[in-house]
Amino acid sequence: MPSSVMPMSIKHDGHPSPAAVSAVGLRKSYGDKTVLDGVDLRIPAGSVFALLGPNGAGKTTAVKILSTLITADGGQVQVAGHDLAVAPQAVRAAIGVTGQFSAVDGLITGEENMLLMADLHHLSKREGRRVTAELLERFDLVDAANKPASSYSGGMKRRLDLAMTLVGGPRIIFLDEPTTGLDPRSRHNMWQIIRELVADGVTVFLTTQYLEEADELADRIAVLNDGKIAAEGTADELKRLIPGGHVRLRFDDPASYQSAAVALREVTRDDEALALTIPSGGSQRELRSILDWLDACDIAADELTVHTPDLDDVFFALTGSTDVPAQPKETVR
Template sequence: MPTSRQRDGHPSPAAVSAVALRKSYGDKTVLDGIDLRIPAGSVFALLGPNGAGKTTTIKILSTLITADDGQAQVAGHNLTTEPQAARAAIGVTGQFSAVDGLITGEENMLLMADLHHLPKAEGRRITTELLQRFDLTEAAKKPASTYSGGMKRRLDLAMTLVGSPRIIFLDEPTTGLDPRSRHTMWQIIRQLVSDGATVLLTTQYLDEADELADRIAVLNNGRIAAEGTPDQLKRLIPGGHIRLRFTHPTTHHNAATALPDATSNNDALTLQIPSDGSQRQLRTILDQLDTAGIEADELTVHTPDLDDVFFALTTTTNTTTNNTTPIPHQPQENAR
């Protein structure tokens, strides 16, 4: 996975930045002053429940709609004063496929090349290369309506890449795909970033964000409830613990004496110790048991995952976003 730092250790420049973006429809506030900074050459994920403002953010940053207030830059271009220049640098794959099912996959690609005003020969060359890259060559002459969901999504993304965008917006790119197709799409996204692209994706799949993203912002009720690397977000949520299980009651009792901070379950013969998941703390606990001459029959470590983060930071009402503390924008090495 690429990191958001350059080789000399300095932060990468921002491919996308936004300050105090706001958007309302009538009396409904969809975005309530969000800030974003997405380093070049990274994957940035927006998480949030339906209606949190994810798609609206994508639409604003891709110049499909305008914000009511705030400022945004994409590829160094101000969206208000230089929208055309920004559009030339971006590609967008929306929630709903742009594929025309009445024509073939190849014809969809060539149509996109024409829309980008590419010379015929160049358009055919790029079409051939992208169809090969996305494993669509055999199906190229078939109507797109005959494609599976995964094939249509790959074709949709291939069409997005015809103009060689440096910044790619993916709005829920794997929704409705089977697990194999999802993993194929993940591999494609990783390769895009390895080739130098910047990706902003929205997703309902928490494992997808954990797998792909260098940084994640959690949107709730139009505000960013928290932002950081996946590991930083997980550390926001309490509940991590080490669980020890014993076979004999006497050993369990002696371990509880040696570990006074542990919560004991006498029926299950287990001890549970609050933990931040660090190697240092685990070593300390094992040293305490070793000093007491005690050996656990089973040891498991539980750390909060993005599901825990999501449920802790999002709600279906407008009542909780003010109680969260965003992590400062600090582009850094991916800790995973």
Template sequence: MPTSSMGGGAPPAAVSATGLRKSYGDKTVLDGIDLRIPAGSVFALLGPNGAGKTTVVKILSTLITADAGQARVAGHDIAASPDGVRAAIGVTGQFSAVDGLITGEENMLLMADLHHLPRRERRRVAAGLLERFGLAEAAGKPAHSYSGGMKRRLDIAMTLVGDPRVIFLDEPTTGLDPRSRHTMWQIIRELVSGGVTVFLTTQYLEEADELADRIAVLDDGRIAAEGTADELKRLVPGGHVRLRFFDPAGYRSAAGALREAVRDDEALTLRVPSDGSQRELCSLLDWLDAAGVEADELTVHTPDLDDVFFALTGSGAPAGTGRGDRTQENVR
């Protein structure tokens, strides 16, 4: 989990934006976006497909211009000093910049050339980054022979050639297997521990929960909510304890005693409102004991980022499907 910034005052903003707007014809993609991202942190931008996540990244990285609004990245105004922004950032998107026809080392050297590194520095920087990302042994092989995870690591290594202060990762783990995704998470943590600021867009809610110091949910071109993962989870009601019974008679008896519970007669389950805290669970268990109710299975559901996402983006999701479900069987 991310660590909080310590110190007396707020850290300087690595990225700030006010009133960013962008339209394509009659379609408004961004409708007034405000952001402030402290230096040395991970900021995650969540949203459904078409919400405008990639458009935000393209504007802040100077690939396209905003119709209105202002923004500064690494101390440079994106409109007045785009070259300064480009010199201070790295961008890795869903589609790799890796050239599959040349080797991993040649990809790195090509990037070093583009950054105009001195000739003696090029091989040293390339070799160091290939080693850092576990690609030294494959450095002489054509990049098309790399696995998806290796290509993504090479892509980020290439991004770091210019020693950027801010890195934009636009859905960097899309299509990766779980092992490669966790490897990428560790790389991102190491980058931030070295002082880099990471702007992450993702559709993986677990990824934002694991990595981000702050999260914003983008929906229909607007920021629907912003805060830490815990702050966002507290916005959504719906915590409950799910009691399951194998004996229909026991279920009927419990349903009569727990009149505030939501019944599911077909599944022999009761949902009792609860915030999932230890105090509430102890109280519920004591009450069940006193009432002579014996559930065969107990599941605690606390709102997670799945619930936040569905609530704030107007999508529906069945209750109890998030990662907040924790099951304890035969608890009575």
């Protein structure tokens, strides 16, 4: 599919949830290079929103604009109920940002990093120490609290980085590729922390190169390509946009297999495996139709499996990218 895919949006019935972040017509250019070209976003409070896209798609630029680090060339943005152009300071008071590169100072201890952040948020010494102690315990950093942060593993530094982000009690957190370079155990620990934050009512805006991460965490996903939103929806909704889904029926009895092959239309046969493949989006209605057809013909399949496209397929189809998205390195730290 070419990269100039028409934007697609999947809507739901019912009253919309309050938006923690909303953007209409967001635009940003650097010289002749248009990075964001009329991006619309709406992120409900207390949810995880993932922004996917190839390198250079504009993901980090979007985060920087929404978190007040740079200004947009056009569009309207509201964050935590505040107009970004009118009240940027109020926006900053409501958000936390963890970038691609750690903000941890390796020359001081983990506890000192936390206390420094508390000072920047103008917390009293007593309150700063209380918040620091609570977050160090929450992020399993108590034993390492008095060690230089330079001695921390990659996973520990990312946990400390996120703990520092939470010192001010933000209700909206921007995580720009938070698990890049982490080993599998550290990534899963970070995922659990993100789930706990959302359970507490925090809204998480996540950019990631790991499609598995978006599939695992996000309530909604948007795919950014050529500065525009190519598609948006839940992971399952996005997968259904891409052709290639099918139902596979396998039979132990050759006679049943032959009967089913004759009775069912538009099937692909695998005579060696005694299996039939039927194009399907995997919906309940389609599955019921197939099963009803088999029942009407008095045919019983021994195995039924549903195959749907994964987010890799969605990514490739919507971005036209030939580059394989980054995958986690299976290393141990």
